[in-house]
Amino acid sequence: MDPIQTLIKDLANKHGRTKESLLPIMQGVVERESYLSERSMVEIAREMDIPAADVYGTATFYSFLETKPTGKYIIRVCKTITCAMKGKTQVLFAIQEMLKIKMGETTPDKRFTLLETNCLGWCHKAPAMLINDNVYTELTPEKVREILSGYMKQNGINQN
């Protein structure tokens, strides 16, 4: 068995093989692999004896279950109306300019992935975004540049 199969078998042993175990198993894979590859979905289907299409359908329904390879840091900018009214677009421009990627893309060095998300529940401090599990609120272009610089420094990335 390769590492993916072992991981999924362990997760299935832990959470069970009934339908309601599908989400915790997928979360377990995402925790370790950062996303659900085609291969992992097939292995989940096999392990649970359910159709692969159902695994894919469930995976794509949830925003936090990625189905494409992502960078080390996933930036999720809130796309809903309050954040939009409070300057989300400018924030987004600043991020795209700084990382030189567009929405949905990953930087060539595999550090950052830029995504949109539905409401994060931070409307009172809009606009908001997540970087992995950390929340950043009341964003401005300046503030977001500062936050990203911090991450880049932490990873020894030269900003020029």
Next chain:
Amino acid sequence: MSKKINLTINGFPVEIETGKTILEAAEKQGIKIPTLCYHKDLCVAGNCRVCVVEVAGQKRLSAACATPCEEGMEILTNSLKVRNSRKHIIELLLTEHNADCTKCYRNGNCELQTLASEYKIMTQDFIELVPLKKYSIDAYSPSIMKDDSKCIRCQRCVRTCAELQGVNALTVAHKGDEMKITTFFEKHMRDVVCTNCGQCVNHCPTGALVEKNYIEEVWEAIADPKKHVVVQTAPAVRVGLGEELGLQAGSRVTGQMVAALKRLGFDSVLDTDFTADLTIMEEGTELLTRLKKALVDKDDSVELPMATSCSPGWIKYIEHMYPEHLGNLSTCKSPQQMFGALVKTYYAKARNLEPDSIVSVSIMPCTAKKFEAFRPEMYDSGYRDVDYVLTTRELAILIKQAGLDFDKLQPVKFDRLMGESSGAAVIFGATGGVMEAALRTAYEIVTGREVPFENLNITPVRGMEGIREATIKIEDPVEDWAFLDGVELKCAVAHGLINAKTVMDEVKSGKADYHFIEFMACPGGCLGGGGQPIPTNPEIRQKRAEAIYAEDGALSIRKSHENPEVLKLYKDFLKKPLGEVSHHLLHTKYTKRERY
């Protein structure tokens, strides 16, 4: 008897059993409430909302398909509020639907188009969303085309693929405005577990899922004077075709169909029934040979139960889902492919034709047959054995395009050489039919007597139950088959792949002790095939089945081994069942496929 409750619909009293929905109560009253996501074959989804009705005392409208009747309910199905809501719902569905109807394959037979027409949706009050979305068309499968721009996301196809077929090739993916019906990882249908059965096509209310049609290719072949175009017609087509041409479900139109095919310009109009009879000769002999090996020679390598192999949807299903059991399948090709292999050999020789000048067309109730004709194994004549496969629906299109008044055609007989049919061959079109045909012949070969059923009707294997079993005790056999004396031949019949799954799980676990199993991919067998007229539902399948058995009863030859043309074929060409020529032309092998 369940308790009755009383309610009113549009002010008129209705009495109905508890547990019935508002939709069913209205139907009983003769009121048609429009539906889209609802289908009698499937579980209730309640997602399209066009069936909304007003229930007195409730602020919000209720979906009639998903709301059970209650005592004293006052229901309005056509109030102003209902009408306005319904109209808005249809308008909203249309904003997401590529309504370029004149260029759509389902133009004229689309449930959404019909509703838009009934409700006279003449204006565009909402923003059209179709141009804003990146819809894709999947046209890579030889059987089925999927056009997401026409999908209204009612999920009838997803429920069909899961509930009727247990295949789950289709799923709902993403959410909100991005939600769509797709396959695993949004691959092409040809690259996933799809069996090409076409039940999704038959259950789709719009043109989102349609068969890959070969209408123009066939017209071109007919128009080519250098080509000799031969057509074969499957048993189930003759009891379905009429529906597409304005006749009642269950109309038997064999003679008119032959007349129509001749007028369309086919050079020879022949019958797949002929090779259905041939299949019985080959498959029956194969079964008896396997039984002999198992019972007399004690050969452990013989795989029993033997499973039928006529249904290409079933074949692709077992290749994906139970690849370790391919040895259980009869090696017989389906009647369509036996026919194809013989047309470019036996028929070509008898008619003094060059095989490469023959274009072999088949009319099938099936979309999986299109895939089957493409299989690399199906070139045993040295050419592609079957060139084009048309569904019952495509044949109806040909007939309409040619301007034939179907009703006025005088019945005509099939052409000779490969056009004779026994009643046993006709019932191939119904679930249980192959089993019954095989038993009529095998029992007689073994005992020298007819099957012990009144008028040859083996009723235990007939019907619409998903899985049926029958046992026939063999007594006093002829000398060659003496070892079968006292043997109880155990048979099972399964139709709809969800039922095939149940039976196969028993075979896999060793619980099943059958000798012979008939599997049909589609509910009801071929008469309910994915290429049959739309709609197909339980009542319509029942009527087509009655027509099939009536057709059988009306024929003078009822047993495959008495078909004179089949006997002539063996005498002149094949020599004997399972002989060398048969082995080369009529038998095949199967391919292991991935389940995921």
